[in-house]
Amino acid sequence: MAYPLSASRLQTYQRCPQSYYFRYERGMKQPGFFGGASLGTALHQTLAKVYGGWHYQQPMPPIEWVHQCWQQSSASLNPSQIAEGRQILEGYYYRFLAGETLRKPLALEGKVDGHLQVGNLEFKISGRYDRLDWFEYEGIELIDYKSAKEVHLPDAEAIDVQIGVYFLALEQRYRQSLKQMSLLFLRTGEKITYLATPTHKERVMEMVSALAVQLQADHEWQPMTGKHCDRCGYRRYCAAVTTDPEPLPENAQAGCGAERSIQLALSV
Ligand code: SF4
Incomplete structure (x- = not known):
């Protein structure tokens, strides 16, 4: 069974390995985040x-x-x-x-998976898209619709990870490179475009390699403090920001040790 990854998982890991551990290794959901969608x-x-x-x-x-x-x-x-x-x-x-010729997209509202083998661990990296267009017939443009009231751009690191994940997965799926990713803000009509390069893919591969080391080493998932801690839903469990942290809830998964050994055993 391949270990599942996505841009948001990698972004979480990059921001703070301990919050990644709480969220994905122990299965602890962050309290309410969505709504009105x-x-x-x-x-x-x-x-x-x-x-x-x-x-x-x-x-x-x-x-x-x-x-x-x-x-x-x-x-x-x-x-x-x-x-x-x-x-x-x-x-x-x-x-x-209006005034253009409508071109049929390559794909709409879907998910694309890429696979990566690092040592004896297999990873499945997935990304969702709203629309894929052929970009001047030389590659792919990924369109991500945004319906939020305010134009809020993700930080540069998060965008780089997102592009790298899509680059890797689309290349495997379509044998074509991602040329650019565009965020299209529906309420304001703004379209923000980011160029994609193979370097984005390489950075994601480096991150996955680091994660693979972490998964196999079984040592502490280190907290990484910063401004993001203000919005972290795991503060009360985190010794880095709370003097007397609570124990993890009883219904938190018992870690992924067992799951990890299955992955390791199944890897080629
Ligand atoms: S509070 Fe900060 S350091 Fe602690 S888990 Fe959350 S993001 Fe990581």
């Missing part, structure tokens, strides 16, 4: 329909096609969300679609 989900579904359901016999669908897709995806929303979503999608249409 229904409008965002409906917008994502609509855009998948706009691109995935169009017949491509005309160069560009009319705005009515967007309205139709929105109607199909917004039934569970309240009237103000429906009106807001419609306005956001009209903005998207006139900014990114």
Whole structure:
């Protein structure tokens, strides 16, 4: 069984190995983080329909096609969300679609897996995408829709890890390089693009190698303190920031020692 990894797992590990241990090795969920995502989900579904359901016999669908897709995806929303979503999608249409020729994406709303062998450990690295486009027919552009109210850019390190994970996985899946990754902010119409290079992939491979050493060494997962501790859901268990830390909850998994030995045993 391959050890599962993703950009967010690697970002967590990079930020603080101990929080990685709590979250992924002991299975302790961080307290409440999400919420109010229904409008965002409906917008994502609509855009998948706009691109995935169009017949491509005309160069560009009319705005009515967007309205139709929105109607199909917004039934569970309240009237103000429906009106807001419609306005956001009209903005998207006139900014990114109208006057162009709609190109059929390579893939929509999916997950891509890459595999990596480090010593005798096998890793499966997965990433989700909203849309994959052929970039000038020379590679792939990954589009990530953002529906948050504020334009909040991830920090540079997090972006680098994300790009590296997608680069690795897309190269294995499509035999094509990732050329760029774009964050598309639906409410503001901003599109922020990051160029992808093989260096991004190499950095991720280095991180996975470091993690492999950690997994096999079975020593302490060191806490790494910083500003991120302010938002960490594990503070009360963390001796680095709390003078009298609580013991881990009883329902926390008993570590991954057993799981790890299975992985090691199954590795080639
Ligand atoms: S509080 Fe800081 S050092 Fe402690 S686990 Fe969380 S991120 Fe790591």
